[in-house]
Amino acid sequence: MKCLAVLVVLLASAHQAASFFNFLSLRQITHDGQSAKFPCKIVNATFVDCRNRGLLNIPSGIPKTTQILLVSHNRISKIDTSLTGLVNLRLLNLSHNSVSKLERGYFADQKQLEHLYLSKNQINKIPEDAFASFTKLKTLDLSWQNNNLRRGFPEFLIPINRTLTTLLLEKTMIKTADFGTHLILRSLKVLNLAANGITSLGRNDFQALAGSQLQVLDLSYNSIENVDTDTLDPFHGVGTLDLTHSFAKLPPLPSLLANVSAAVSSAEIHKLDLRSLSLKNLTSSMFIGLGDSTLEELDLSLNDITGLDDDSFGPNLAHLKVLQLYNNSITTISLNALAGLTALESLYMGSNSLKEIEPGTFKHNTQLLTLNLNDNLIASLSQGGPFQGLINLQRLYLSKNKISQTLTGDEFQDLGDLTDLDLSGSKLLKDRHIRLKMDSFKTLSKLTKLNLKKVWLSNIDIVPSPFAGLLELRFLDLSNNNMDNFHQDTFSSLGRLETLYLDHNHFDNLWHPPNPQEESPSMFLRKLVSLRKLDLSFNGFQNVPIGAFHDLGHLKTLHLSNNKLSEISGKALDGLKELEYLDLHKNLINVVNKTMLTPILKTLKILYICGNPFSCGCEQEWFRDFIDDTQVTIGNLSLCLCASPPGMRNKPLMSFHPEDLNCDHKLPLKDWIGIGVASFSFLLLACILVVYRWKVYYIYLVVRANYRRSKRHNGYEKVFDYDAFISYSGADEEWVAEKLIPELETGEEPFRLCHHGRDFEPGKEIVDNIIESVDSSRRTICVLSQSYLESNWCSFERRVTMSRLFINYQDALILVLLEDLPPKKLSKYDHIHRAIKKKTYLKWPANADERAVFWQRLKDVLNEDRTPDRYEVIV
Numbered sequence: 001m002k003c004l005a006v007l008v009v010l011l012a013s014a015h016q017a018a019s020f021f022n023f024l025s026l027r028q029i030t031h032d033g034q035s036a037k038f039p040c041k042i043v044n045a046t047f048v049d050c051r052n053r054g055l056l057n058i059p060s061g062i063p064k065t066t067q068i069l070l071v072s073h074n075r076i077s078k079i080d081t082s083l084t085g086l087v088n089l090r091l092l093n094l095s096h097n098s099v100s101k102l103e104r105g106y107f108a109d110q111k112q113l114e115h116l117y118l119s120k121n122q123i124n125k126i127p128e129d130a131f132a133s134f135t136k137l138k139t140l141d142l143s144w145q146n147n148n149l150r151r152g153f154p155e156f157l158i159p160i161n162r163t164l165t166t167l168l169l170e171k172t173m174i175k176t177a178d179f180g181t182h183l184i185l186r187s188l189k190v191l192n193l194a195a196n197g198i199t200s201l202g203r204n205d206f207q208a209l210a211g212s213q214l215q216v217l218d219l220s221y222n223s224i225e226n227v228d229t230d231t232l233d234p235f236h237g238v239g240t241l242d243l244t245h246s247f248a249k250l251p252p253l254p255s256l257l258a259n260v261s262a263a264v265s266s267a268e269i270h271k272l273d274l275r276s277l278s279l280k281n282l283t284s285s286m287f288i289g290l291g292d293s294t295l296e297e298l299d300l301s302l303n304d305i306t307g308l309d310d311d312s313f314g315p316n317l318a319h320l321k322v323l324q325l326y327n328n329s330i331t332t333i334s335l336n337a338l339a340g341l342t343a344l345e346s347l348y349m350g351s352n353s354l355k356e357i358e359p360g361t362f363k364h365n366t367q368l369l370t371l372n373l374n375d376n377l378i379a380s381l382s383q384g385g386p387f388q389g390l391i392n393l394q395r396l397y398l399s400k401n402k403i404s405q406t407l408t409g410d411e412f413q414d415l416g417d418l419t420d421l422d423l424s425g426s427k428l429l430k431d432r433h434i435r436l437k438m439d440s441f442k443t444l445s446k447l448t449k450l451n452l453k454k455v456w457l458s459n460i461d462i463v464p465s466p467f468a469g470l471l472e473l474r475f476l477d478l479s480n481n482n483m484d485n486f487h488q489d490t491f492s493s494l495g496r497l498e499t500l501y502l503d504h505n506h507f508d509n510l511w512h513p514p515n516p517q518e519e520s521p522s523m524f525l526r527k528l529v530s531l532r533k534l535d536l537s538f539n540g541f542q543n544v545p546i547g548a549f550h551d552l553g554h555l556k557t558l559h560l561s562n563n564k565l566s567e568i569s570g571k572a573l574d575g576l577k578e579l580e581y582l583d584l585h586k587n588l589i590n591v592v593n594k595t596m597l598t599p600i601l602k603t604l605k606i607l608y609i610c611g612n613p614f615s616c617g618c619e620q621e622w623f624r625d626f627i628d629d630t631q632v633t634i635g636n637l638s639l640c641l642c643a644s645p646p647g648m649r650n651k652p653l654m655s656f657h658p659e660d661l662n663c664d665h666k667l668p669l670k671d672w673i674g675i676g677v678a679s680f681s682f683l684l685l686a687c688i689l690v691v692y693r694w695k696v697y698y699i700y701l702v703v704r705a706n707y708r709r710s711k712r713h714n715g716y717e718k719v720f721d722y723d724a725f726i727s728y729s730g731a732d733e734e735w736v737a738e739k740l741i742p743e744l745e746t747g748e749e750p751f752r753l754c755h756h757g758r759d760f761e762p763g764k765e766i767v768d769n770i771i772e773s774v775d776s777s778r779r780t781i782c783v784l785s786q787s788y789l790e791s792n793w794c795s796f797e798r799r800v801t802m803s804r805l806f807i808n809y810q811d812a813l814i815l816v817l818l819e820d821l822p823p824k825k826l827s828k829y830d831h832i833h834r835a836i837k838k839k840t841y842l843k844w845p846a847n848a849d850e851r852a853v854f855w856q857r858l859k860d861v862l863n864e865d866r867t868p869d870r871y872e873v874i875v
């Protein structure tokens with residue numbers, strides 16, 4: 001069977017290899033065929049990809065059905081008629097080429113074109129009617145020309161005035177936002193005029209956009225010195241105005257910003273981007289122009305703002321919902337700085353230098369939902385409640401600060417609606433801690449996510465648990481704390497917890513108590529019935545006690561990597577009915593056996609288990625076969641190495657093949673053949689022995705007899721006790737007893753006869769009796785008949801007699817034929833047959849008259865002296 005399987009596999013792979021080579025050569029042909037004519041990739045009927053092929057022209061032969069044509073990153077300088085006929089084109093990307101001119105007629109056939117990308121070329125002139133054939137063009141990207149586009153601008157936009165929604169003119173050196181007074185771009189949604197050296201935004205510049213619903217106006221990276229307060233009047237309801245790094249002087253004068261805010265106000269802009277303007281000092285005068293504007297989002301990130309005082313925002317940002325102040329240098333927030341921001345929902349103040357939050361700082365911002373204070377220098381949260389009034393706050397981010405204190409719970413008063421609290425990633429060194437008390441989170445009953453990663457949490461072995469009231473908690477991160485202990489019931493009320501990180505601690509003693517006689521392993525995961533993900537890596541665990549995961553029937557992901565586990569019993573993993581991802585890499589596991597993985601195999605999808613000191617011997621056979629057969633993805637399999645035996649050290653686990661070791665004592669093929677041959681021979685021998693048992697037995701007996709006899713005689717002359725030994729079959733007893741013996745033992749010269757009925761010594765083995773009798777008789781008379789030939793003892797006697805010839809050179813056999821024996825039968829007894837053929841035998845005559853002759857001849861033979869008489873001897 002094994003041999004057959006191997007054969008099948010060999011044949012199959014040969015077939016595969018053959019078809020693979022066929023496939024390769026076919027590919028070769030088609031590829032070559034293509035590259036001669038058409039250099040691009042036809043992805044499908046509508047999509048042709050000619051990117052990055054060093055093309056000097058748009059290639060001919062593009063299928064007419066093409067809707068998307070990418071020819072960017074080439075060296076195309078002329079378009080001419082190469083697009084003729086491509087009537088279905090909807091998107092054409094010609095970015096990163098060397099096109100310097102667009103002429104009328106280039107796009108004559110592209111009535112359906114919707115998106116035209118021409119960025120990063122060298123276009124310096126666009127005729128008025130270059131785009132005249134487009135009836136649907138929505139996107140026109142002319143950004144980043146090495147030349148300036150002023151020639152023809154903005155007249156070339158007139159033909160596409162009704163359809164254009166996105167106009168990208170970044171870095172085109174047009175130096176102006178003046179679109180003239182002839183053009184109306186009513187559909188425009190995105191206008192990018194970044195990096196154009198624009199110095200002023202005048203009253204009439206944006207007339208062309210009157211009535212449009214602009215969503216993004218990007219004026220970043222210009223050198224603006226003047227902004228007329230009514231420059232944005234033509235717009236209505238603009239989404240975002242991006243003025244990042246857009247002013248000639250940094251920081252811009254407050255009066256310029258005041259004009260900006262006035263312009264913003266009239267255009268009803270929603271988001272104003274004022275990043276990277278080197279602003280140091282915010283004053284309400286900057287925002288005074290906003291009036292009662294609808295501005296909802298203000299981004300002041302990446303400035304140099306050092307503090308927020310009561311005058312920073314003034315009363316004009318009452319609609320502001322989002323305020324970004326990332327990456328400034330804010331050290332203080334005065335108590336009323338944020339007082340005007342009554343609609344504020346999100347305040348991002350990450351990456352500043354705040355040292356403390358005074359109670360009441362946010363008391364006017366009752367609408368606040370998200371407060372991000374990550375990456376500051378806050379050292380403590382005051383007992384008075386730094387977050388007073390934030391009754392709607394849902395997310396409070398305080399990671400990467402320097403908080404070192406015992407949390408009493410008063411810090412978070414008013415935060416009854418909080419769902420996310422992040423205190424992770426302390427910047428502190430080891431000797432400072434966050435300590436918890438049972439009341440630490442008492443006000444946070446709606447908390448769903450609590451992150452206490454790396455806060456040097458000293459100990460949570462408190463009863464009742466600080467987490468006891470967090471019945472809604474879904475996510476808890478306690479990793480990287482170097483903790484070594486907590487109480488068995490610490491998590492027992494967290495029935496809704498879905499994610500628990502406990503990695504990078506020293507919880508090994510919980511499962512491996514230093515004093516096992518007194519303590520049993522802590523079942524700290526009991527009751528976490530909703531848990532989906534659990535990280536226990538980097539803890540030094542040496543074992544997983546049975547029942548540890550008993551309640552985790554919904555766990556999908558389990559990290560146990562970088563521990564000291566040398567084995568996990570199957571029972572320990574027993575409760576994990578839905579586990580899909582198991583990470584056991586970098587442990588001390590030598591052997592992965594079936595009992596360990598069986599409980600989770602039904603659901604497991606991914607297993608990470610490399611980095612263990614695998615033993616690559618027979619004991620690993622199950623796992624090695626498992627890898628070959630399983631549907632489970634073994635992660636990073638190529639990194640799995642053997643650690644033992646010495647010969648396999650640091651060799652890939654996949655190079656270990658248990659078949660080579662003959663593990664189950666399964667024998668290789670050649671041994672099977674050997675065994676087959678041996679057992680066949682044995683059977684054959686047994687058959688032979690059974691069929692020819694008597695022959696074999698004779699041979700044995702004859703050999704034994706000869707041996708004994710030669711020992712007895714030692715070659716010297718023997719005096720015979722009997723004249724003849726009579727060998728006969730039981731069936732002929734009557735003839736022997738009534739005819740032969742009386743005739744020979746009586747008469748003038750009686751012969752001394754020996755026959756088994758009378759002369760065999762009782763108690764002596766029959767074989768010995770026969771030998772002795774034959775030996776002590778001068779002759780042996782064989783009384784031949786059918787039954788004599790069939791009798792084995794007779795045959796033996798005959799042979800013993802004959803073998804005497806070889807010992808003593810004595811002729812001993814006299815054959816007496818009692819009845820006619822069919823020659824067929826006789827032929828089996830070779831020597832008798834020969835004797836009969838030579839007529840060297842005496843035949844018992846049926847006719848009574850002839851019997852006297854018979855007796856006389858028999859007696860003559862018996863009377864013959866010891867000289868050998870060859871004619872009677874049958875050899």
Ligand SMILES: *[C@@H]1O[C@H](CO)[C@@H](O)[C@H](O)[C@H]1NC(C)=O
Nearest residue numbers: 042043044045046047048068
């Ligand atoms: C052609 O390929 C593109 C890119 O893979 C794909 O987005 C598009 O749906 C495909 N079109 C057809 C008709 O298969």
Ligand SMILES: *[C@@H]1O[C@H](CO)[C@@H](O)[C@H](O)[C@H]1NC(C)=O
Nearest residue numbers: 070072073093094095096117
């Ligand atoms: C056009 O090509 C440029 C350059 O390869 C690329 O950056 C840009 O994303 C492309 N745009 C589209 C819509 O394919």
Ligand SMILES: *[C@@H]1O[C@H](CO)[C@@H](O)[C@H](O)[C@H]1NC(C)=O
Nearest residue numbers: 158159160161162182183184
């Ligand atoms: C808009 O374009 C159409 C078609 O080219 C033209 O007839 C019309 O005058 C243009 N209108 C303006 C205001 O540019």
Ligand SMILES: *[C@@H]1O[C@H](CO)[C@@H](O)[C@H](O)[C@H]1NC(C)=O
Nearest residue numbers: 225226227228229255256259
């Ligand atoms: C502010 O706007 C007014 C009125 O439009 C204008 O006169 C003044 O020059 C502008 N100031 C600056 C600095 O742009």
Ligand SMILES: *[C@@H]1O[C@H](CO)[C@@H](O)[C@H](O)[C@H]1NC(C)=O
Nearest residue numbers: 254280281282283285306311
């Ligand atoms: C901030 O601006 C105000 C008013 O323009 C000025 O009085 C104050 O000195 C400025 N403070 C700093 C630190 O520049």
Ligand SMILES: *[C@@H]1O[C@H](CO)[C@@H](O)[C@H](O)[C@H]1NC(C)=O
Nearest residue numbers: 302326327328350351352375
């Ligand atoms: C903000 O500042 C932090 C540190 O001060 C820096 O790592 C980060 O890159 C900055 N972010 C941006 C967008 O510049």
Ligand SMILES: *[C@@H]1O[C@H](CO)[C@@H](O)[C@H](O)[C@H]1NC(C)=O
Nearest residue numbers: 567568569570593594595596
């Ligand atoms: C599998 O490993 C466990 C734990 O090492 C051991 O108790 C068990 O006997 C092993 N089973 C087999 C079949 O080797």
Ligand SMILES: *[C@@H]1O[C@H](CO)[C@@H](O)[C@H](O)[C@H]1NC(C)=O
Nearest residue numbers: 561583585608610635636639
């Ligand atoms: C898998 O290998 C990659 C590359 O070496 C490594 O970055 C990653 O951490 C490994 N993942 C696991 C779970 O071992």
